[in-house]
Amino acid sequence: MKPTLLLALLWPALPALAIPLAPGVLSPGLYGSYGPGGDCQARPLVSLDDGGLYIVVGNKRGKVEPVDVCLSCAGGARYEGIEIWLSPQVADTYALHFRFNAGEQAGRLEVEDPGNVSLGANLRAVAAASPYRRCGPPVQPAG
Numbered sequence: 001m002k003p004t005l006l007l008a009l010l011w012p013a014l015p016a017l018a019i020p021l022a023p024g025v026l027s028p029g030l031y032g033s034y035g036p037g038g039d040c041q042a043r044p045l046v047s048l049d050d051g052g053l054y055i056v057v058g059n060k061r062g063k064v065e066p067v068d069v070c071l072s073c074a075g076g077a078r079y080e081g082i083e084i085w086l087s088p089q090v091a092d093t094y095a096l097h098f099r100f101n102a103g104e105q106a107g108r109l110e111v112e113d114p115g116n117v118s119l120g121a122n123l124r125a126v127a128a129a130s131p132y133r134r135c136g137p138p139v140q141p142a143g
Contacts, residue, residue: 018068021086023050025069030084030100031138034109038133044126046098046109049138053086053098056139057122064088074099082106090117096127107134 019025026048033056034046045056053064066089074083082101087094093116102110109132113119119127 018070018073018085018087021052021065021067021069026050026084032107032134033136033139034107034132035135036129036132038135040135042129044122044129045139046111046126046132047139048086048100053088054139055122055126057125061139061141062122068094073097088123093117095119096123102131109133 028050031049032047033040034048036042036044043057047054047056047061051063053067054061055064056062068087068089070085070087072079073085074081081104083104084100086098086100088096088098094114095117096119097112097114099110099112100108102108109130111127111130111132113124113127
C-alpha cells in the first residue's frame with residue numbers, strides 16, 4: 001500500500017493536535033480582554049495577547065503557562081470553524097480548557113474544568129465565572 005493512501009485512510013482517525021502557545025501562533029483577531037458576561041470591570045478577567053494567556057484577579061495580572069493551542073479540538077482533524085482551545089498543562093494533563101469563539105460565536109469564551117487536577121483558587125474562580133465575552137483590548141502589565 002502506498003504511504004499516501006495509508007495516510008489518507010488514517011487521517012479521519014487521527015486525534016486533534018495541540019501545539020505550544022508561542023508568538024505568531026494565534027491570529028491577533030483573537031487577542032483581547034474577556035470579562036464575565038462581557039464586563040471588563042468584573043474579576044476574574046482573561047486576557048490574551050502575543051505574549052500569552054493571562055488571568056487578572058484584583059489588580060494582579062498573572063501569566064498562565066505552559067499552554068497548548070488546539071485549532072481542531074472543537075471538531076476533529078478536519079475542523080474548519082473559528083473555535084480555538086487553549087489548555088494550560090499541569091502535571092502532564094490539562095487543568096482547564098479555554099474555548100475561544102466557543103460554539104462558533106466570535107468573542108465568546110467558555111472555560112471548562114475537565115476535573116483532571118485539583119485547581120488553585122484563581123483557576124477555580126476563572127472556571128466558575130464562565131462564560132466570558134470579549135470586552136476590550138488585552139490588559140497590559142502595570143508599570
